[in-house]
Amino acid sequence: MNLKTLAEKLGLSQTTVSRALNGYPEVSEATRLRVQDAAVRFNYRPNSRAKGLATGRSMVVAQIVPGSSEHEMVNPIFGDFVGGATEALARFGYDMMISRVLEDDEGKIYRELHARGAVDAVILQGPSVEDPRIPLLNEIGMPYIVHGRSTGITAPYSWVDVNNKRSFRRATQFLTDLGHRRIALINGLEYMDFAQRRRSGYQEALDAAGIAADPALMCSADMTEGYGYRETRRLLHLADPPTAILSASMLAAIGIRRAIQESGLTMGRDVSVITHDDDLSYLRNGDDIPIFTATRASVRAAGAILAEQLVALISAPESGPVHHMIEAELVVGGSTGPARRRT
Amino acid sequence: MNLKTLAEKLGLSQTTVSRALNGYPEVSEATRLRVQDAAVRFNYRPNSRAKGLATGRSMVVAQIVPGSSEHEMVNPIFGDFVGGATEALARFGYDMMISRVLEDDEGKIYRELHARGAVDAVILQGPSVEDPRIPLLNEIGMPYIVHGRSTGITAPYSWVDVNNKRSFRRATQFLTDLGHRRIALINGLEYMDFAQRRRSGYQEALDAAGIAADPALMCSADMTEGYGYRETRRLLHLADPPTAILSASMLAAIGIRRAIQESGLTMGRDVSVITHDDDLSYLRNGDDIPIFTATRASVRAAGAILAEQLVALISAPESGPVHHMIEAELVVGGSTGPARRRT
DNA sequence: TCATCGCTCCAAAGCGGTTTGGAAAATCCG
DNA sequence: CGGATTTTCCAAACCGCTTTGGAGCGATGA
Structure with missing residues (x-):
């Protein structure tokens, strides 16, 4: 079911149907309801690619799986972070894409993702002390946010990090x-x-x-x-x-x-x-x-917060770099006690 | 840089440029080289959405993050599995998308992904003994493959599993x-x-x-x-x-x-x-x-194998359900020894 | 009564690719 | 040399959506 056939079934133009579904004011409440009802009945969903092509936005955020060689370690926090982030992203209508570098040149994949228009923004995971990906992404001009910070980088960038x-x-x-x-x-x-x-x-x-x-x-x-x-x-x-x-x-x-x-x-x-x-x-x-x-x-909460910040950043890039500091709590368990005099 | 401007710069039509880049025989080797060279020079990449719209394929595979509520456990194998799968998918030009269910109705998201044309296939993770997602996906008619099996399901389906x-x-x-x-x-x-x-x-x-x-x-x-x-x-x-x-x-x-x-x-x-x-x-x-x-x-290798099988399945769905059994090896370490007579 | 306005709605032009159905140019062959 | 064939290229349609620039129409107001 696509927009055209849905419009035909309703005896309306594609324009009107599109506007009715996207909440534009140029359509009467009566037709809007009629259209929405039909959309549900026929299980109509606008085609992501067509919509993206028309709007210029893909509604997808990418994250690069760290580690280019097979023997490198997959970050154990990956699952929980992605869980938190995707859930938050989904609330705003975004999907999350996982990419992976085959070559050593990680910059290449960011360039490619941007040139292809495959994603609207990326998440940077595991920054090093002076991470070259940050100036690279600044140069490319694609929205991004860093999970963590990079002390050696003086250029402004958005981040979410634990203190x-x-x-x-x-x-x-x-x-x-x-x-x-x-x-x-x-x-x-x-x-x-x-x-x-x-x-x-x-x-x-x-x-x-x-x-x-x-x-x-x-x-x-x-x-x-x-x-x-x-x-x-x-x-x-x-x-x-x-x-x-x-x-x-x-x-x-x-x-x-x-x-x-x-x-x-x-x-x-x-x-x-x-x-x-x-x-x-x-x-x-x-x-x-x-x-x-x-x-x-x-880290799941961090993923969710980061996702929210990133969505805001995509819709208003001029709002400048955003920063969010998460304070860890110190929970006292049974593994600590007063120092004992050595025997 | 898009196809149109690239074609103009080369003094060729979009058709020819497209064909040159996609390896069609209707273009001379000389022009092909000229086009390829220019594509590299201008860092041209075909827009994913436009390409997808024209070809009808999105070159994306989805995996649903299991667990709908915040308190459920993220599978610890998630990271390694995804790492293996994305690497293999990338070799075939596919991207991997992670989705997440917000409601309890997991079926809804498969229906939606399919209706939106957002993905070409999905990976089913963590099947239960009689998993309702399998008949659902059969009904929807979207290619999929299961990581694991579901004993209670008699309908045919593709899987990769450890024995x-x-x-x-x-x-x-x-x-x-x-x-x-x-x-x-x-x-x-x-x-x-x-x-x-x-x-x-x-x-x-x-x-x-x-x-x-x-x-x-x-x-x-x-x-x-x-x-x-x-x-x-x-x-x-x-x-x-x-x-x-x-x-x-x-x-x-x-x-x-x-x-x-x-x-x-x-x-x-x-x-x-x-x-x-x-x-x-x-x-x-x-x-x-x-x-x-x-x-x-x-599990990383399993992800890679599964991805390869899935890609084959997408390009030739009629080749029928594919099955791949992975035999685990028994490695002997220091944690076993002969039974001791109880004292 | 008639120009004006607000409300509905529509035709058509993109978005950036692929692909069909030729056409022009080059090559082959008797 | 001239017709047939191949090679090389192109214009235009199409994928499914959004969005611009109106058009039609009943109500309003002078």
Whole structure:
């Protein structure tokens, strides 16, 4: 069923039917109702491509799956983020498209998406400390928004981000307040901007407490369970082991807990642990009471907020770059306690 | 840059330029090269919507994000599956679109996507034992392929699936061969078809070994770490506890390991564990040597295979339903060993 | 009574491609 | 050399929608 045949069935012109369905005032309420009723009866939907061609907008937003090679890691937050974003986008009539780079040249795909007119905007995921995609997209002139920030970029750009620095400063301070002075940081990959910010928050809190940072207590890698486990084992075997550990992700924290238990220690008593928690739906931090003390920020909510900002940006690009800072909450669970005098 | 202006710059008609770029034989090699060169120079890309409108194909495949309410779980395999599928789709010039249901009526969105002509085909994720979406899509007449199967459906349909029954039969037999007779099954949600098949494979192997299945040794829920932990605790406190546990996912297996260690037992010696492993990029079963003995099948590879089958199906729907069975491999890790006589 | 206005509605021109049905030019062949 | 054939190219229709620029018509007001 297309517009033409629907118009014929109603004995109206395509113009009138189109206007009736799109809420234009040039059509009487009576005909509007008649048209709407018929549209429902015949299950009519305007063809997306034709509509897009006529309006010049595709009502699609793209996100590039990070990782060009097969062996790179798919971000574990991907599912929840996309879930939150698509739901919000759907409310505004937008669809979400996932693209993927086959070559190394990620810029190419943005250029192509724009030249093809395939999407109205893109979402930038996982920015590095100085992400080249931002100036690239500025040059191309396609609306976009970044999930996270890129410290090294001075040009203006829109973003939605968690206040990683502050949340890790608070978490660290929470530990120093409990008397901890040997605090380890098991961080994500530090070319990623969020990891960098977390480290600087951690650093600030140590400085404030007059604690010298110890490079042996810091590490950086992909946030897997095994990584948390291995690093914790290493840390616990140090001559002067940490009494508290800060973790960048729930998955790593699970590995941390395993290493602690395996050493015959008790988490929250012998070693305190605070983790960041993206509130992933398949990786909840306990059901009702939190297992880990955590800095929590729902990545699903972030996706929804980002989508809303992006939609606003598409319809009014001149409204300038938008920024939205999400404050993580510090939830206190059973994994932290006062520092114990070393035996 | 559009076709018209490109043609003008070349002093050719739109027809010729279009044909030159699309490989039609009606144009001389010389002009073809001239056109291709100009297309590259001006960074020309045919507009997706216009092309789609003219050809009647959108070159887009949709996948519905499962879970209509905010509290439902996003499938942890989502990211890896989509990564594998989009990469394969991209090779054939297809894009992948993610949609989401706002209402409860999932059928509505398939109808709408089809009526709008927004996509050429859809991917069905997570089929239940008798999934109503299959007859619905048959009725609508849009190409689709199922990731998994639906036992209760007799109508023909295309699918790509892991041989869950066989892999769990083998895993169970592996345990009975080691002398285990009390084998627990920590399964996924059993209205899901894959969970049902795994249980029946487990059942078959028990029957073959002459072991009576004990309902107390089986459970079914969303596959989270906490679930694996809680159920294992419960199992280990039984009067006649299991000596081996079969797990439906790595995440659950991690919880299982935690419960075992917490009980002062050693995994692989006191209690054997075999888990299914989707080979998720952020949840690897050890780096080089596997930690868990596992039935392994890469969900990323499944996504790629499914995408290829779907593309073939789109271009030749009459070639009938396609089926592709993936055999999981049984990798032996450190989590299994001979049954020990109970003390 | 007649120009004016507001309300409905419509014909037709895009949007940017593909594809059909020729036509002109070049090549072949007896 | 001239007709047949092939090669190379083009004008125009079409895909299904939006939107511009009116047209028709009853009501209004001077």
